[in-house]
Amino acid sequence: MAEFFVEINAQGNGDHIVHRSDCSILPSxxxxxxxxSIASCSSAVKKASEIFKQVNGCSLCSVACHSA
Ligand SMILES: [Zn+2]
Known part of the structure; x- marks a missing residue:
């Protein structure tokens, strides 16, 4: 299990990025x-998608769930 966060502000392309708590680029x-506390980044992205329409895994800490 890991603790996951989603960025409140979207990126330029509209993505809200999902991070693990230990990510080096996790915003404040x-x-x-x-x-x-979620078992996998795919579950975390799914949960984030209930809050924000467009979500994506962080390319650093959740690379398995990142789509370019
Ligand atoms: Zn990250």
Whole structure:
């Protein structure tokens, strides 16, 4: 399990990026929303998609769930 967060502000392409709590580029706490302690990044992305329409895994910490 890992703790996951989603960025509140979208990227230029509209993606809200999902990060693990140990990601080196995780934004400050007031710029992210806590998703919970989740088994996999795919589950975390799914959960984030209930909050934001367009989500994507971080290319650094959640590369398995990142789509270009
Ligand atoms: Zn990340």
């Amino acid at each position: 706490k007031d710029a992210v929303r806590y998703l919970g």
